[in-house]
Amino acid sequence: MSNRILKRKPRKFLGEEFVLDAWENLKPFYDNLIFRTVDTPENFEIWLKDRSELESYLSENMAWRYIKMTCDTANEENQKAYQFFVQEIQPNTAVYMDNLNKKTLQLAEKFPLTASGYDIMLRSIKKYVEIFREENIALDTQIQIKQTEYQSVTGSMTIEMDGEEITMPKAATYLQGINREKREEAWTKISDRRLQDKDKLDEIFNALRDLRHQEALNADFANFRDYMFAAMGRFDYTPADCFAFHDAVAETVVPLVDIMVSERKKSLGYEQLRPWDLKVDVAQRPGLKPFKDANDLLDKTEICFEKISPELAEYVKTMRAMGHFDLESRKGKAPGGYNYPLEEIGVPFIFMNATDSLRDLVTMVHEGGHAIHSFEVRNLPINAFRNPTMEVAELASMSMELISMEHWDVYFSDENELKRAKIEHLEDVLSTLPWIATVDKFQHWIYENPTHTIEERKAAWVKISGEFSDNVVDYDGLEKYKGYSWQRQLHIFEVPFYYIEYGMAQLGAISVWRNYKKDPETGLKNYLAALKLGYTKTIGEIYETAGIKFDFSKAYIAELMDFVKGELDLLRK
Structure with a gap:
């Protein structure tokens, strides 16, 4: 057996032969924990580790059911296996x-816990106890079943291009083509295909909204937004901080995007810049192709990570040896990409829909950053320590996007293509921040107005997205698509309010990258030191360990935007 095939720790509590095929098999272990006498500090620590072992087993069991379902949404057995866990x-x-x-x-x-991290764990547990309501258990089940409906609807979407039926991720690669008519055809077909299921997706979302609002009311919250801030353990910032972030992005980032898009229009020489003109290279060069297929992507990612640190490359090799990748886009596969931590084995699984684009490369190193995080926390003793807040998890992934960019010559041997790739990614970083602000502000509106109609929701989306959009792109004649473009953001359906973390972490990632550029050795050392903390410190303390600030004020955002703009100017020389 390869030394890269890692093994989980022996199960001391559950035993090695345990198989989850009925609740009755699991119940005795919960009863043991509930009724066991714990009469010493040492026994309390053993009890905590037994609880952690049980929860880690269940987390990984659920993970594999989810992974298999998203890899093949049309497979009824996979759906049933996932639903068994959710329902039973x-x-x-x-x-x-x-x-x-x-x-x-x-x-x-009775037995105070003094080791590092327990104060953070207990802080979260206290909040969970405060908001738990037994009547919400059934609602949670209904919500998860509804979310699988979204996956089934979006996973089955395809269009026909050049006589071939292709997935939506594959179709998106046409938007980088130099043939403008072909880009327009692809954009229109993608938009029409999404519009085809708009009523179905509206119906699914209305059900989700109502279920979520009822959960909040049951837990004595005014709305689901306030409930989620508690449920997600947002101890370090408030909705008011989110609103400040929205305003700061509108004031400091959107004007930069406006200039960037204006320059695109001028460079392309078009009288009107249309939405299908946003991904094509301004010099009319074909879309960048950083890899040929999934194996090539993994080969090159190993080399890229090796240049950063041999240890990071070893993580990728281990996952590859253990079959913990599913990268290709195909019909019936759920959309998006993720790194799913596997609590027992400590070796995560990466899922994505790769074709051959720069966006796919970025997704790979992004999810690779999450994977690095999983390995770095693998040996922490309690599962609560291994599950950092999302503001930290996304710092790991977004920082790796930018750190790895210093070694993208692995993917682009041509110096001009390398510069072009870096420019495109940094422009994407700038344009993504307004999108993050749009999605987050929209979700605040949704749950502050829980009885809204579909038409009111459309109008709110158009208004909010307009606040963060450039004034250059011409949507004349395309208005029917704008009210439904929110439906492509799976976070709104599947993980509500998990989105502003990307914005906060993006700011942190720019700072990590700035430090890495100044001093690669120290920058990487601080980054990894922060990841190793898992969730044993506050967000602010973890960011401080990384050598950066947890700050999303207007002044800080403006400072970081100046840095990114300066890097873009250097690349364009």
């Missing part, structure tokens, strides 16, 4: 989870 296991564990949380707090009062 999670509702039963939820009540026990609340009782375990209460027992943890009681034991911590």
